[in-house]
Amino acid sequence: MGTNKILIIQTAFLGDVILATPLIESLSSTFPSAQIDFLLKKGNEALLDEHPKLRRVLIFDKANKRKSLLNLTQEIREEKYDLVLNLHRFASSGLITIFSGASETRGFSKNPFSFLFSKCFKHSVNNGQHEVDRNLSLITDLVEKPQRRPQLYPSQADLDFVTQWKNETYYCLAPASVWFTKQAPPAVWQYVMEKFDEEGVRFYLLGGPNDYELCESIKLISQRNNVHNLAGKLSLMQSAALMKDAKRNFVNDSGPLHIASAGNAPVSAFFCSTIPEFGFGPLSDDSSVIEVKNLACRPCGLHGHTACPKGHFHCGNGLIEAMNR
Numbered sequence: 001m002g003t004n005k006i007l008i009i010q011t012a013f014l015g016d017v018i019l020a021t022p023l024i025e026s027l028s029s030t031f032p033s034a035q036i037d038f039l040l041k042k043g044n045e046a047l048l049d050e051h052p053k054l055r056r057v058l059i060f061d062k063a064n065k066r067k068s069l070l071n072l073t074q075e076i077r078e079e080k081y082d083l084v085l086n087l088h089r090f091a092s093s094g095l096i097t098i099f100s101g102a103s104e105t106r107g108f109s110k111n112p113f114s115f116l117f118s119k120c121f122k123h124s125v126n127n128g129q130h131e132v133d134r135n136l137s138l139i140t141d142l143v144e145k146p147q148r149r150p151q152l153y154p155s156q157a158d159l160d161f162v163t164q165w166k167n168e169t170y171y172c173l174a175p176a177s178v179w180f181t182k183q184a185p186p187a188v189w190q191y192v193m194e195k196f197d198e199e200g201v202r203f204y205l206l207g208g209p210n211d212y213e214l215c216e217s218i219k220l221i222s223q224r225n226n227v228h229n230l231a232g233k234l235s236l237m238q239s240a241a242l243m244k245d246a247k248r249n250f251v252n253d254s255g256p257l258h259i260a261s262a263g264n265a266p267v268s269a270f271f272c273s274t275i276p277e278f279g280f281g282p283l284s285d286d287s288s289v290i291e292v293k294n295l296a297c298r299p300c301g302l303h304g305h306t307a308c309p310k311g312h313f314h315c316g317n318g319l320i321e322a323m324n325r
Contacts, residue, residue: 003031003082003142009096009107010087011041011060014236015280018047018150018258019131020087023139026146028053037079039072039096046236050155060092069095077101085138086111089123106138125302131279149283150262154241162234162242170202172239172246174256175218176211176231179304181273181313182253188270188319189218192250193227195323204246206239206256207231253280260284272316273308275299292318 006027010020017040027036038048039058048057058075061068073096076084086097086107094113097105107114108123121137136146173192177183193203203224205215209232219227234242236259243249243256244263251257251267253274260267261283269282271291275298281289292298298315300308308316 003027003034005079005081006031006034006036006083006085007039007058007076007079007081007100007102008036008085008087009039009093011039011062011093012088014044014047014255015258016087016131017044018152018255018262019280020135021048021051021150021152021262022132022147023085023087023135024051024053025151026136026139026143029145029147030143037081039076039093047152050153050237052153060096062092065092072096073099086117087135087138108134108138125278128277129279130281130283132283134279149264150258152237152240152259152262154237154244158235158237158241162238165202165204165228165230165242166245167200167202169198169200169247170204171196172204172206172243172249172256173218174206174249174251174254176207176214177252177254177304179273180306181300181308181316182304183316184252184270184272184319185313185316186218186221188316189250190222191320191323193222193224196248197224197226201226203227204242205229205231206234206243257282261287270316270319272313272319273298273300273304274302278302290319290322291315292322 010017035055037056038054042059042061045057045059081102084097084100084102084105086093089108089110091112094111098113098116104118106119107117109120110123114120123134132148175189212231215229215231219229240259243260244265249260249265249267251269253271257269264284266286267282267284268288276289292315297310
């Protein structure tokens with residue numbers, strides 16, 4: 001099989017894109033002359049725009065799904081890829097894959113069009129395997145020594161921009177999540193700041209523009225002048241640059257967790273309604289998981305919920321006690 005031109009497809013969430021980057025590193029190391037492209041959904045392109053091992057980043061605009069799907073399929077067919085690797089498990093990416101015209105197509109059997117792929121692979125969230133390893137299973141016969149840790153490449157401009165917030169000791173806290181039941185309660189973030197407060201320390205609250213109000217409320221409740229709300233003020237890659245040198249990062253089971261892993265940054269991850277055994281835990285050398293164990297109702301699903309199905313949210317409200325065990 002030729003490997004001169006490779007396309008990787010992952011059009012899911014931000015964290016899923018980050019957990020796909022070990023394929024870029026592994027394939028680039030094994031096939032240094034190969035041209036590697038990556039297809040992701042609109043809004044995530046900043047993660048890979050500066051990636052030195054990618055030739056192109058293609059964008060799937062899900063807001064204009066039909067038009068984007070048609071345009072992308074035509075564009076991808078014209079590229080004549082040798083290999084298409086589809087990490088996404090839903091129909092739209094399956095259609096792109098089977099109509100790509102690639103010499104070989106690979107993906108997971110959960111994709112509804114996987115029966116038309118050249119090769120398909122199992123994907124299970126119930127065996128404790130990390131998502132990175134599930135992704136790498138698609139290329140185990142091609143790469144002898146794959147790289148497991150995700151990798152992002154903040155630009156020099158990103159690195160320079162965040163120096164204004166760096167001092168000898170600072171912590172980054174990312175309190176938001178798309179799902180309520182994956183989000184540690186405000187009291188947990190207050191406890192983190194109380195526990196690690198000392199002279200000269202700064203706490204930076206990180207998130208997107210939509211997370212500003214949550215971060216501001218946490219800042220105001222803290223009544224500390226060393227707490228700074230940077231939600232919406234930093235790009236994804238600027239956040240990655242700031243997190244990399246933090247004394248520690250505190251995150252939920254969400255995108256910032258994987259940004260920390262990609263920078264091998266010290267990280268502690270709060271897992272509320274979900275569990276790390278699903279395969280989305282931290283991969284930094286210095287990492288820990290904080291969770292309330294032995295709850296009969298946990299996990300209550302692979303993804304989060306807008307409210308606790310049981311009404312008590314013990315998996316979130318018990319995190320402070322879990323930190324002290």
